[in-house]
Amino acid sequence: MPEHELATTSLGKSVDIYHPEGVTAPAAPTVLLWHGSGPDERDVMEPLARAVAAQGVVVLVPDWRADAADGGQAELLDSLAFARDHAADGRLVVAGWSAGAPAALGVALRPETAGGRRPAAVVGIAAQYDRPARTTGTVLFDDLAAGRTADVPVPVRLVHGTQDTLEDVAYSRKFRAALVEHGWAAELTEIPADHAGSIMTEYDPAAHRCRESRDPAVREAGAMTARVIAETALGI
Template sequence: MPEPQLATTSLGKSVDIHRPEGVTAPAAPTVLLWHGSGPDERDVMGPLARAVAARGVVVLVPDWRADAADGGRAELLDSLAFARDHAAGGRLVLAGWSAGAPAAVGVALRPETAGGWRPAAVVGIAAQYDRPARTTGTVLLDDLTAGRAADAPVPVRLVHGTQDTLEDVAYSRKFRAALAEHGWEADLTEIPADHAGVIMTAYDPAARRCRESRDPAVREAAAVTARVIADVALGV
């Protein structure tokens, strides 16, 4: 894959733009992929972003900081505005890992967060959904049970590792059931991976961050995550 193009949002946050081989304009479906709560960790999502882009999808990975005064809301929504401009009205999917997952799904459940706009679909990876989402400030499970979610549901795809000891797969199972109960098209794909492995990385205790994994088993499992995201973006 070619090296990602570096861009900047209006708030000055860096964005990596991963394009499929041979694509130089926004001619392919676009995914906005949010990292977790580690500050400015777009590099952590690089392995997964490259794997998705290799399937024919443009992937935007912005930095954001969960330790900002607003929990990262302004930076997340600013990156969404950047992605919407970049996609130029084409198919745009939101995806996120860990804390980025409820942030992404929250925009679909509460479109007023983005001025009434809804993504074509959303993908949530390895997360809890019973805590306030960084974009909406509300708990997604509460939004569903209170009937305050969007009245025009979009497809939701969840991916979770069965070996995840930080965010148990039971969280995604519960959320998928709640979505289905309230009329949302929701699927859950479970893979043999831990919290880092689900995005093709391994946690490095010395660096206190995730690094790309070269373990064939990790890469094979996370390739499923990439396929789910790409299929959703391509409308498969």
């Protein structure tokens, strides 16, 4: 059973840290997992984070606010700095769901935004990639077209639900093709899930937020996302 502790970034944002029992970073690879555009919704990522941590990975889930004046950039980059301090050996994967996904890809394409260092790998979950990334303010497709490629491109894994009506799976298919065209090692895993189901949750319209799902089919689909993240982290 993964253990849990709470920490705080330098900007005062809460960070949930999930790790296998008796194991902490940097003894295990570390994943920084960003939630979507809902303000301070790190709790939404808990089911997925626990599922990843159960496979031998330390997972950090910070709060951030897309409704901040800078779109959340400062808080996202601050949490990245926090994660790097925990992943002292450099085994850091940056992953994100929905609006968090292009934010994660942004720091790989534009490392100068984040101190000139790329993560070891990136995972994007259920996202649209033709909007400005919250970390860079630029569109990922534009960055690729402008030659924003790495000498040794970092691995990219994309996950998208085929039942997603909020962000169609075609967005990830198109982005993967663009990455490959520009020399990036990119894979797409399609799962039988909607937008919320890709992270083991379901949308609660009364609460206007996602909640953990108990539906076995949803949990199994989300478990596929967790496996992709864990395999990416353990493989670096």
